[in-house]
Amino acid sequence: MAEIPIEKKSGSKWLWILLALLALALIAWWILDDDGDDVVEYTDQAVVTDTVPAATGMLVVGESVDMDGVEVTSLAGDMAFYIEMNGQQVPVFFDQVPTPGDATEGEYDINPGSILNIEGEVRSATDTLPANADPSILGQSQNYIFAESIEMVGS
Secondary structure (H helix, E strand, C coil), X not given: CCCCCXXXXXXXXXXXXXXXXXXXXXXHHHHHCCCXXXXXXXXXXXXXXXXXXXXCCCCCCCCEEEEEEEEEEEECCCCEEEEEECXXXXXXXXXXXXXXXXXXXXXXXXXXXXXXXXXXXXXXXXXXXXXXXXXXXHCCCCEEEEEEEEEEEEC
């Protein structure tokens, strides 16, 4: 009988190739990944103790508004009030069904000095106001904030 030499093929060559590809993929991911570096989110469940002036900047029609801890400076009717922004009174309208003869006027009991979280959008003074809203409240304002969500934080 003849002897035939049998050699084992080395499988470790494929292991090194796979590890090298994995290392290259990780390096490429580290170099190309740039999102999240400049985004910082803070969540705070603390009670508001100081009033915070509304964010500065010009109101741009169509812009979303998300303001926390805003103080109501004065009322302007059943479905409107004013906040201070850049030293000016800015009208804020919201839509609700007024309750005649009830001090709460529906869902919200907003008074001067109330602290609110407001989410909504900036609208032009030429846009349609909520039903039963008095257009004279706008005064000289070219824009107003339409509050889609109001959260009472303090009074």
